[in-house]
Every structure is written in C-alpha cells, then in structure tokens.
C-alpha cells in the first residue's frame with residue numbers, strides 16, 4: 001500500500017470499513033477487490049465514531065491502515 005508519502009484525511013461514519021492493502025484499488029484508500037489473486041487481504045477496520053481519520057499513504061506506518069507519522073522521516 002503506497003500511494004503518496006503523506007496521509008489522506010477522510011471523514012468516516014462509524015462502522016466496519018475495508019481499506020486497501022494491495023495499493024491497486026481504483027478508489028483507494030478503500031478496497032475494491034483488486035487484491036484478488038495477490039494473497040493480500042484488505043484492512044478490516046472498525047471505526048468507532050463519526051469523524052476524520054488519517055489513512056497512511058506511505059506504507060511505513062506501524063499502525064496500518066492509519067498514519068502514525070512515520071511519513072515525516074521520508075521527507
């Protein structure tokens with residue numbers, strides 16, 4: 001999963017979300033099934049409350065699919 005060397009901030013509603021882990025989804029950061037046949041599975045994530053979330057775009061976060069600030073070391 002690497003799209004950019006920075007997070008994408010999205011506004012989510014509470015609930016279960018599936019975020020792309022293969023980097024091939026056309027509607028990244030969401031899974032669209034493009035991982036089929038790769039052996040990679042999407043990040044199944046429970047969003048507990050409505051609000052903004054920061055999704056990692058660099059692939060270096062230790063808390064994937066969320067940004068943990070690791071991208072700052074890439075600049």
Ligand code: FES
Nearest residue numbers: 007057067070071
């Ligand atoms: S975008 Fe990857 S850690 Fe922030």
